[in-house]
Amino acid sequence: MTEAHNDILNSFRTVLVIMAHPDDAEFCCAGSVKKMSDAGAEITYIVLTNGDKGNHNLSITVPELVKTRMEEQRKAAAMLGVKEVIFMGEEDGFLEPNRELRxxxxxxxxxxxxxxxxxxxxxxxxxxxxxxxxxxxRNAGLATIEAIFPAAGNPMFFPDLIAEGYPPHSIRELWMCMTPEPNLRIDITDLIDLKIEAVKQHVSQFDDLDRLERWIRERWGEEDEAGRRRYFESFKRMSFGD
Structure with a gap:
């Protein structure tokens, strides 16, 4: 079992969270984001799609759904201390890691x-x-990784961005959630209630909030040796140096 390493949360000043849909960040890393925000990090969300397929109710129009999901995401992000939420507006369900998105x-x-x-x-x-x-x-992860390397840190990629005032930048670390091989766990036991409340801000996505809460507690929880319930967010962590 991978040990929890909450000590590293204090080492980041600027954090960028890139997810496919509104609500993905709260499931993935709400507790970790809140801990880093409380430690002084500046957090930005990028939501790649507009979430326009996230409903089975045909009585709601697509523009109404998109607006609702943006509002829900902003509310959830505000609870976690996120400074800015950027909506990229790609169509839900058809995200492609193409040149323009990169x-x-x-x-x-x-x-x-x-x-x-x-x-x-x-x-x-x-x-x-x-x-x-x-x-x-999957495609959100692939698009992000392909933007990180080699493009973001290489001046030969998109030189017009340098002319705009955006020179190459290389990140120190990459954390990937939903990974089958995590090597980093963050103990969020003290924030599990907040994580649940942040997920619940996405009201349009859930018919039964009590069932949702039970599922989150089961999915992110485990018993320790003393029989206490603990909660963790897990990641594949990659480090690239200073």
């Missing part, structure tokens, strides 16, 4: 200059025998 992400990475980027893993297609991972999750 350029847009590189521009934000060079502008924000994060020490740490948190994203979804591109390697998870399914888990167990009853969960298929959303293709947008």
């Amino acid at each position: 350029r847009r992400l590189v521009r934000h990475i060079r502008r924000i200059k994060p020490d740490l980027i948190i994203c979804q893993t591109p390697e998870l297609y399914f888990r167990g025998d009853n969960y298929i991972n959303h293709p947008d999750h």
Whole structure:
């Protein structure tokens, strides 16, 4: 079992969280984000898609749903101390890690200059025998990784961005959630209630909030040797030096 390493949370000044949909960040890393924000880090969210497929109710229009999901994301982010939420507006369900998206992400990475980027893993297609991972999750991770390396730190990629005032930038660390091989765990036991409340801000996505809460406590929780319930967020951590 990977040990929890909360001590590293104090080492980041600027953090960029890049996710496929509104609500993905809260599931992935709400507790870790709040801890880093409380430690003084400046947190930015990038939400790649507009979330326009996140409903089965045909009585709501697409513009109404998109507006609702943006409002829900802003509320959740505010609870966690996030400074800025950037909505990229890609169509939900059809996210593609193409050249133009890479350029847009590189521009934000060079502008924000994060020490740490948190994203979804591109390697998870399914888990167990009853969960298929959303293709947008995989493609969000792939788009992020391809923007980080080699493009964001290489002046030969998108030189027009340098002319705009955005020189190359290389990050110190990358954390990927939903990974089948985590090597980093953050203990969020003291913040599990806040994580749940942040997820619950996405009201349009859930029919039964009590069931949602039970699932989160089961999914992110485990018993320690003393029989106490502890909660963790897990990541694949990659470090690239100072």
